Amino acid sequence: MSGPQAKIYAGERLRRLRTGRRLTQARLAGLLELSPSYLNQIERDQRPLPREVLDRLCVLLEVAPGYFAESDELRRLGDLREALADPLPGARPAVEPAEAHAALRAAPAVAARFLALHRAYRALEEEHRALRARLADDGVADPASRLPYDEVQDWVQSRHNYFPTLDEAAEQLFEAGGFTPQTLRLDLERHLAARHSVVVAETLRDGPDSGVLWRLDRATGRLLLAEEMAPESRLFYLAHVVGLLEQGETIDRMAAGAPFSGPDARALARVGLANSYAGALMLPYRQFRAAARELRHDVERLQRRFGASFEQVCHRLSTLQRPGEEGVPFYFLKMDVAGNVSKRSSASRFHFALFGGACPLWNIHQAFAQPGRVLVQLARMPDGVTYLCMARTVGGGGGYLSPPREGAVGLGCEVAHADQLVYAAGLALDDRQAPVPIGPGCRACERxxxxxxxxxxxxxxxxxxxxxxxxxxxxxxxxxxxxx
Structure with a gap:
């Protein structure tokens, strides 16, 4: 036995059909054996369209039942909600789903025109971003990004993902405190208690499911961490909180002095700067750089030595840009299975796609088909520069009813530095035919x-x-x- 059918609200479609047939509301109501007031309520979506009335309408006005179906409207509603969610300048407050649905029903032609305008806007935005990328390649100053997240990404890139004040402060604390990678969690907990009267007292049992990973209760001096957090994530957020407490004024000053267009970008920058401090405290510059050289930048061995995650090690390798003590100039990228880029930075000439997805020939896409396996690729960009590219999936945890947050990270450098990487083993670095021809993304690629x-x-x-x-x-x- 089938369940109850969904109610059909099709007032605007019925009104357009009626007026197209040159029927008055009273005339159509008579043909349908309804009162004019009842038909008026159906056309105003105050009542659903009953099944028996729908059947009579289809016969009387010679239309298929699908004319009144919800599928087309639901598709248009999805398009409208996606367009309304676009963070256009001044697009506040958010439009509620019920409002979008009401607007679509009341004025479908206006909604269609809005969607057409939005598609035209997005096309122009993509063209603008592609031209910006080409100008940046030619050394022309890049104007401020439209979105706060992009503004912060571009600012971090302009600093080569290296912030010397925070990096050196983290290293000084690590050395002055006598911290070691093997005891760092206990070292940080003791430091928080002694220096800031903050105690890691208990755990957030619903943390990951509720979206909360840590909470600092300044009134009681308690730091709460999600119970199911991975050890390396727990360590990172301990270091993050240390950064907020000890470098908060420095972080605020750096964010305030950056050329951001508004408070959202500055707030995102403060989080990013605290994260930079945390990474530098977990993986102190000189000690980590020496280990990277010793182990030929083998990420998995560096993980074990410093108790960090694969992603944390890759990201830290891309930040080793201290003047006079530079590491290998890496690019770093994190992407989800849909191609959305959440992190990107480059100390090399590598050109990232700013929109439209990364090149499908790049090995970071293939990582999702081989989870947990390190993939290596020689790739050549349209400018003729060849890169040694490494990619692997990251993420995990979760449960049956809470899927893990999965992604892939890419790390690479120009082939001139490949002899310093374990990932070059067995590759024909001198073979001009070996590299895969990739690009920054179709819209910006000249191939x-x-x-x-x-x-x-x-x-x-x-x-x-x-x-x-x-x-x-x-x-x-x-x-x-x-x-x-």
């Missing part, structure tokens, strides 16, 4: 011959001829000129 291209690049005309057809339905015209 005209790529058979994996999903969309044309910005700034070039297209030749869409009819005499022949290749793998792509167009050819990219160099220099922006169409063929004569």
């Amino acid at each position: 005209a011959e790529c058979r994996h291209r999903a969309m044309p690049p910005v700034g070039h005309r297209l030749d869409v001829g009819t005499a022949e057809r290749g793998l792509l339905p167009y050819r990219i015209v160099r220099g922006g000129q169409a063929p004569g």
Whole structure:
């Protein structure tokens, strides 16, 4: 026996159908054997459309039952809610789902026009970002990003992901306190108690499920950490709290002095700076750099030596830019299975995609098909520079009803530094045919011959001829000129 059918509210569609047939509300009500007031309530979505009335309408007005189905409306509602969630300048407060649904029902033509305008806006935004990326490659100053998160990412990149004041302060604390990687958790807990009267007193049993990983109760001097947190994450957040308590004024001053457009970006920057301090405290500069050289940058062995996660080690390797004591200039990236980039920084010339997803030929995408396995690739960018790229999935934990947060990290350097990495073993570094030709993303990639291209690049005309057809339905015209 089937369950109850969902109620159908189709007032606007019924009104448009009625007026298109040049029927008055009173006339249609008579044909349907309804009172005009009842039909008026249906058209105003104050009442659902009864099944028997729906059947009579379909016969009387010669339309298929699917005309009144909700599927098309639900699709448009999803599009509208996604567009309304776009963090446009001044897009506050958030639009409630019920409001979006009411707007779609009351004015579908206006909603359709809004969605068309939003699609045009997004296309222009993508073109703008691609042009920004090309200008940055040419050494032209990059204007401020539109989104706070992008502003912070760009600012971190402009500093090569290295903040000497915080990095040196963390290293000094590690050395002056006599901390060691093997005892660091107890060292930090003792330091918090002695220096700040903060005690790690108990755990948050519903932490990960509620979205809370730690909570500092300054009134009682208690630091609460989520019960199911991985040991390396627990260690990181202990270091993060130390950074907030001891370097808070420095962090505020650095964020306030950065060229951000508003408070959201400054708040995100403060979190990022505290995270930088935490990473430097867990993996102190000179000791970590020496170990990285000794172990030939073997991330898994560095994990075990310092009690850190794979991601933490990769990120720290990309920050070793102290003047006169630089490490290998790495790029670092973290991405989810949908291609969303949550972290990116580069001490090399590597060009990240700022929009539209990363190149599908890059090995970071393949990592999700082989979880937990380190993948190595030689890749060449359109500018001719070859990189040694390493990628692996990260994440874990969770439970049957709370899936883990999974992602993949990519770490790489120019092939000129490959001899310092264990990941170069067995690779034909001198073979010009070995590297995979990748790019920064289709919109910004200049490779005209790529058979994996999903969309044309910005700034070039297209030749869409009819005499022949290749793998792509167009050819990219160099220099922006169409063929004569």
